[in-house]
Amino acid sequence: MSIQQKARSRCHWLPTLDKTQDTLYLTLADQLAADIAAGRMSPGDKLPPQRLLADALGITLGTVTRAYREAERRGLTEARVGSGTRVRGTQADEPDFHHLSRASAGSIDLSLSIPIPNPVRAEQLAFSLQQIANQPDITRQALAYQPEQGNLGQREILAEWMTRHQLPVEASELLITEGGQHADYLAMQALIRPGEAVASAALTYPGMIAIARQLGLKHIPVPTDHQGIRPDALERLCQQQKIRLLYVMPEYNNPTGEHMSQARREAIVDIARRHDLLLLEDGVQYVIPSQRGTPFYRLAPERSLYIFSVSKIIEGGLRFGALRAPTNLIPRLSAALRAQCWSVPGLMGAIACRWLSSGNADTLIDWQWAEVSRRQVLLKQTLLHYETEAHAYGFHAWLKLPEPWRAVDFVAEAAHRGVTLIASDPFCVGSHPAPQAVRICVTPPAEIGIFETGIQRLSTLLREGPSHAAPLV
Ligand SMILES: Cc1ncc(COP(=O)(O)O)c(C=O)c1O
Known part of the structure; x- marks a missing residue:
């Protein structure tokens, strides 16, 4: 032969x-x-x-x-x-997104978008638990089933806090959820039927990709430019097919970092009104008021939902968030939440609301905000000769790899040098091509010095190029 x-x-x-x-x-x-x-x-x-x-x-x-x-x-x-x-997988056969780090022991984790570790949080939690334990009314309430929409007192505290932070809402427009992921899921499950289409930026938060798959929805990738979703592309897609909902992160897209101008937001609202789209804005990556544009629900309150969570402000383990929705949709959303879990536990809300109303959350936000911006400056300086996109106060940066790097090789090589990263693949909607790019999160290291070591290693790797990568078999 x-x-x-x-x-x-x-x-x-x-x-x-x-x-x-x-x-x-x-x-x-x-x-x-x-x-x-x-x-x-x-x-x-x-x-x-x-x-x-x-x-x-x-x-x-x-x-x-x-x-x-x-x-x-x-x-x-x-x-x-x-x-x-x-x-590459394109449908439900792909593994779902991972929210926990796969960094091996000793590796510098730049893969997760989480708050910067700070021991103050554990102290504050211990203090809040003691305070709650000394208040029989609150402990009794925490043991009881809550209304589907969430405990009214907690919704009022949250509405007051959000309004003070220039996200004006009424308690009646809020549903308490178990964090941002749950709010995203709730909105999609309650408002979109299996087989219907939703759209988002072609590279988006993997949690949303997982939700669309789980619910059997069509997930349409919308082409983007330096301001995120392109109105002309969205318009064309809406003319070709019925899209029920557009998922947006206008402050800075996770992972690619683009910020939408006011004009861009208004153009998208115009399309949403003409084609009867719901707008789901994910505000989990919290941005302080002075740096924030107008949220979609202020531009088109009748069709916009907004997601709030304490996960990036306080800690993700509290699983406390909220969905702002037009009041006519609240009964449908409440019914869906009841079907899922009856109600969100009152205890976590009691803790989170203490944090918000005492000012402790604000102190943490201010500290983290300043720290994140220092890290972004450091990253920009260290990777000056490479193409990065990031919000000045964002949790991550998007690094477009120079030729001939491939994202999988870069991630593998970085791992060899003790730095954990995520390549572009999990962020791609449907079969959208995965660009040769990686997301670098700035927050997981507790110390800025460790973060600096991590990005210096990446800079060295970029300079040396991929010649050391093992050959593909
Ligand atoms: C854009 C976005 N939405 C939602 C979530 C999930 O939020 P939570 O941890 O509150 O469920 C995350 C977490 O990283 C996120 O980045």
Whole structure:
């Protein structure tokens, strides 16, 4: 048996290739795209090793390598050092997003968007618990079932706090939730039916991608520019199909960092009104009033929902947040919340509300705000020669990798050097191509010095380039 015959017998993907084409590698990548679209290759399927495919097709290894790179660039596949190239998942078969760090012991974690660790929080929690324990009314209330919409006293405290921070709301417009993720899920579950379409920036918060999958919704990626979602692209998509809801993060998009101007927000509201879209604004990545634009619910109160959470201000473990909605939608949302969990526990709200009303939350916000901005300045300086996008006070920066880096290799190399990062892949909606970019979170290290060491290691890695990466098998 010839080498080619042997190779052909071992190749589980064997495209028919028109060898008369000049750009064979593009033809091969196109063939892969066609096979995926036709279901002949499925998410998770491994592509043959490059040498084997080259032998099987009687073409050069270089052509196959270029074709595989092109397929990865288009977002059709993902390559992992040591485990080869696989077809990327697009549907429920992909694992859901991880919210807990996978940083190994001793690694500098720059992968998670969490508040900067501060021992003051544990002290404040102990103090709040003592105070609550000494107030029989509050402890009795905490033991009771709460109304679906949430405890009225807590909604009033939250409404007062939000209004003071230039997010004017009435207690009657709020539903208490178990954090921002729950608020996102609640809105989608209550207001969108399976099979209907929702849209967001093409790169968005992975928690929203997971929700759309779980609920069997179509998730449409909207192209973006330096201000986030492009109105012309949204308009076109709305003309092509019925979209029920647009998910937005106008202050700075997670992960890509774009901020929407007032004019951009108004253009989106105009489209939402003409095409009857709901607007779901995620405000979990809290921004102080002086740096914030007008929230969508102030521009279009009748169709806008707003998500608040204490997760980035106090701590995520409290699982305390709220959904602001037009009052006519509150009964539907309350019914959905009752079906999910009856009501949110009163105890966590009692703790969080103490934090908010005592001023302790404000002190923490001010401290963290200043600290985050120092870290962003440091990051900008250290990675001066590279393309980064970030809000000056944002929890993360988006680093577009210079050629010839690939995001998976950069993440793997960074891990070897003791820095944990996330590549672009989990942020991609549907089969939107994963750009060669990584998200760098500035908040997980408790000490700014550790953060600095982390980004210096990344800077060294960028300077040295990917030549040390292990070859793909
Ligand atoms: C944009 C965005 N929305 C929602 C969440 C989830 O918020 P919570 O922890 O309050 O559930 C996060 C957490 O990182 C987030 O970044």
